Amino acid sequence: EAGVTQSPTHLIKTRGQQVTLRCSPISGHTSVYWYQQALGLGLQFLLWYDEGEERNRGNFPPRFSGRQFPNYSSELNVNALELEDSALYLCASSPGTVLSYNEQFFGPGTRLTVL
């Protein structure tokens, strides 16, 4: 069974640019979660999508947005990039909507560097 996949693996952008990250969940999983992992800060929750709708978002500015497609894959968009957006962006999926009952399966992440 294929795991969660993310693309691209690495990205280098400059301040002010926009970026789109992609995630494909495990087959059969309907929920997709996005996390930001900056150095020393742990996993910061960004967004949760389920059945094509945004279910919850973390404490991040509106320039972080995303969507989920009918095939449950997801995109994370970050506009007006700032230096502090440099981080590893992790996508995770789970088989159900009640997160507390389900483990999350993480993808390998996209490393974003903003210069």
Next chain:
Amino acid sequence: QQPVQSPQAVILREGEDAVINCSSSKALYSVHWYRQKHGEAPVFLMILLKGGEQKGHDKISASFNEKKQQSSLYLTASQLSYSGTYFCGTAPSGGSYIPTFGRGTSLIVHP
């Protein structure tokens, strides 16, 4: 609000035991534990849903004290493969059930 993990780092020799603690300022519904090896994605270890529940597999177990809003991860007779960063995620009662993760505890096991 981010749970607090302690200690920040642990260095062990193979065969030694370790305890990693996770504390929250909010009443908790569940606690999630993950391990992340360097350069890899976090991997699920266990979820604890009830106060006082202890779970485990192999020589890694965890407890959840609902009253104290704390969880502890126990690594017994550590192996080299246990090295990595351990994250606890806490989901508050009455909330969205999205776990908020701590900053992690780095565990290094030496031969």
